[in-house]
Amino acid sequence: MILVTGGAGYIGSHCVLALLEKGYEVVVFDNLSTGHIETINKLSSIGQNKLHFVKGNLLNPNEINNAFCSKIDAVIHFAALSQVGESVANPDRYYRNNVIGTLNLLDIMRRNNVNKIVFSSTAATYGEPKYVPIDETHPQKPINPYGKTKLAIEGIMEDYDRAYNVKSVRLRYFNVAGADSKTRIGEWHDPETHLIPKILKSTFQGGEPFKIYGTDYDTKDGTCVRDYVNVEDLVQAHILALEYLLKGGNTDFFNLGTKEGCTVKEVFELCKEITGQKISVNNINRREGDPTQLVADNSKAKEILKWTPEKTLRDSIKTAYEWEKCLDKTIKEANR
Ligand code: UDP
Numbered sequence: 001m002i003l004v005t006g007g008a009g010y011i012g013s014h015c016v017l018a019l020l021e022k023g024y025e026v027v028v029f030d031n032l033s034t035g036h037i038e039t040i041n042k043l044s045s046i047g048q049n050k051l052h053f054v055k056g057n058l059l060n061p062n063e064i065n066n067a068f069c070s071k072i073d074a075v076i077h078f079a080a081l082s083q084v085g086e087s088v089a090n091p092d093r094y095y096r097n098n099v100i101g102t103l104n105l106l107d108i109m110r111r112n113n114v115n116k117i118v119f120s121s122t123a124a125t126y127g128e129p130k131y132v133p134i135d136e137t138h139p140q141k142p143i144n145p146y147g148k149t150k151l152a153i154e155g156i157m158e159d160y161d162r163a164y165n166v167k168s169v170r171l172r173y174f175n176v177a178g179a180d181s182k183t184r185i186g187e188w189h190d191p192e193t194h195l196i197p198k199i200l201k202s203t204f205q206g207g208e209p210f211k212i213y214g215t216d217y218d219t220k221d222g223t224c225v226r227d228y229v230n231v232e233d234l235v236q237a238h239i240l241a242l243e244y245l246l247k248g249g250n251t252d253f254f255n256l257g258t259k260e261g262c263t264v265k266e267v268f269e270l271c272k273e274i275t276g277q278k279i280s281v282n283n284i285n286r287r288e289g290d291p292t293q294l295v296a297d298n299s300k301a302k303e304i305l306k307w308t309p310e311k312t313l314r315d316s317i318k319t320a321y322e323w324e325k326c327l328d329k330t331i332k333e334a335n336r
Helices: 010-021 037-050 061-066 086-087 093-109 147-163 193-202 231-246 264-275 299-305 315-336
Strands: 001-005 027-031 053-054 076-077 116-122 167-173 175-177 210-213 228-230 252-258 283-284
Touching: 001 010, 010 037, 010 193, 027 252, 037 053, 037 061, 037 283, 053 086, 053 228, 061 193, 076 093, 076 175, 076 231, 086 093, 086 147, 093 116, 116 147, 116 231, 147 167, 167 231, 175 231, 193 264, 193 315, 210 264, 228 231, 228 315, 231 252, 252 299, 264 315
Parallel strands: 001 027, 001 076, 027 053, 076 116, 116 167, 167 252, 175 228, 210 283
Antiparallel strands: none
């Protein structure tokens, strides 16, 4: 049995789906603060009796312990607060939820003799890059509290391995995009802050006009460069990491990205082409804390985990668009 914290959220739910499709039995632990019960219901209808849901909070050790009532072989830990801007305004919530929540989880794991964990880390732990593509030896100097909480957890995991033999794989995500290719689940944040869903939402009736944050960066068209990795590809890396740990692999960390950088304007043009819609755009000031470019060197994950991202940015935008159309309809019907 695999325990997935944050399994009602965007990346967590796609990982649960992939685990169920591979025949794993899964316990999802989630407080539904940003995840959705509708996602759990959808996963339950797919997973039938192989999906168990425990509602609970990582700040409550007793609630975490409830998720360990069956024998857990390993944990995949997604549950976290993940908005950079919000972390700058409310660092207390971020340190408490992300760092103390993870410490609680690790301690309950030890109490239940579970010593394998795959952890959602982030490219935000690198901060402003000194070079691109960024490999795993690049210095980690996060520039916002969100990245700092994730780096603190990475350090805790190193120490828990040394002292208590808890083995971890920390996966440093670049920009995750797309949705389930059968449109059963997808990205559902409220409010939405991410580039691709924001562009797509602006094509719907009542959608807000799309804004580009900064056109004066030192890049080919003046807009920021990011490495967009498809969510279905990304979750496959989690399954490979899980299986690596189940086979006795050592604590390690990997970048998950495609090695391809794309500007905001390029993403916007591709969205226009795929949706066939005219999308109006406003160029506004830079958003605080946005590095100019983030592109992954993914050679280590390729070599050790044997992970190869297969889907293109076009694939991600297409599946995200199908999902956004569904979500828009569901939300508008619910508000009627
Ligand atoms: N971005 C933008 N307009 C938006 C949202 C994002 O121009 O409405 C830009 C943002 O400045 C960044 C890129 O799109 O350069 C990706 O932002 P996102 O929030 O999706 O991911 P992040 O890189 O912050 O993890």
